Amino acid sequence: MVSGYSKAILEIGFGNGENTSYLAEKNPEALIVASEVYRSGIGSLLASIAKHSFQNIKIFDDDIRELLLGLAQPIFHEIYIICPDPWPKARHHKRRLVDSNFLNALHQVMHPNGTIYISTDWENYAEFIDEESQKLNAKFSTAKISNEGMPITRFQHRAIREGRNIKTFLLTSLKK
Ligand SMILES: C[S@@+](CC[C@H](N)C(=O)[O-])C[C@H]1O[C@@H](n2cnc3c(N)ncnc32)[C@H](O)[C@@H]1O
Numbered sequence: 573m574v575s576g577y578s579k580a581i582l583e584i585g586f587g588n589g590e591n592t593s594y595l596a597e598k599n600p601e602a603l604i605v606a607s608e609v610y611r612s613g614i615g616s617l618l619a620s621i622a623k624h625s626f627q628n629i630k631i632f633d634d635d636i637r638e639l640l641l642g643l644a645q646p647i648f649h650e651i652y653i654i655c656p657d658p659w660p661k662a663r664h665h666k667r668r669l670v671d672s673n674f675l676n677a678l679h680q681v682m683h684p685n686g687t688i689y690i691s692t693d694w695e696n697y698a699e700f701i702d703e704e705s706q707k708l709n710a711k712f713s714t715a716k717i718s719n720e721g722m723p724i725t726r727f728q729h730r731a732i733r734e735g736r737n738i739k740t741f742l743l744t745s746l747k748k
Contacts, residue, residue: 577603577628579649584636584656585669587726589617591654594723596626604629605648607636637674643681651678651688655727658694668697672704679711679745688712688743691719693731698739705743712743 574580578601585608586592592606606629608614614633621629632639659667670690678688692698705714719728719740728738 574603574647577601579603580605580647581650581652582636582648583607583652583654585653586617587613587655589613589620590723590725591652592617592629593620593624593626595652596621596629597624600628602628602649605632605639606630607632607634607639609633609635637677640677640681646681646683646686648678648682649686651682651686653688653690654725655691655693655731656697658692658697660694660696665700668700670697670701670704672707675705675708675712675743679708682745684745684747686745688745689740690743691722691728691738691740693728693736693738695737695739698741701741705741711746713746715742715744716740717742 580603581595581599582605583592583595586606587608587610589606592604596604606617608631614631617631653670656669659665675688690701692701702714705712717740719738731738
């Protein structure tokens with residue numbers, strides 16, 4: 573448990589921070605760790621923090637893998653990854669952030685029964701996430717869920733405009 577907070581939530585690649593602000597408002601007792609490298613997006617989230625006087629968001633402005641490497645214990649109860657960069661061309665698939673190695677690294681920093689919410693608007697990334705999470709079926713149970721009730725992010729708006737469907741997964745961390 574992170575001292576002073578009811579739970580810790582991580583958002584990876586928050587973009588302009590629409591979902592981060594939603595999480596901060598919905599969970600005022602929780603610590604929200606928000607990771608992004610895109611400067612203009614960080615500026616948007618800072619503006620939202622100032623506007624709403626959020627006290628519970630901490631921004632990590634570097635590659636999330638650097639943060640994960642430095643954590644030696646379970647910290648997070650919930651993790652959100654919305655529209656990870658798709659790398660749609662087959663020859664670029666190895667650049668995709670969400671693969672079994674990355675999910676395994678997330679598992680190390682999660683409490684048992686913690687959840688990873690992953691949404692993608694690319695059909696072949698959804699298939700890839702499904703396959704990669706099945707490789708870890710001793711560590712996670714995986715369900716396909718609806719994203720109803722969640723805010724629509726900038727990249728999701730673009731996907732909807734361009735006629736792509738949003739596919740969402742909820743991975744639940746099994747006991748270690
Ligand atoms: C396609 S955008 C989606 C942004 C936002 N979640 C949305 O739905 O609008 C993916 C974001 O992930 C960020 N990103 C990619 N790799 C990252 C990493 N290793 N650590 C932190 N952020 C990363 C990128 O900078 C980019 O803003």
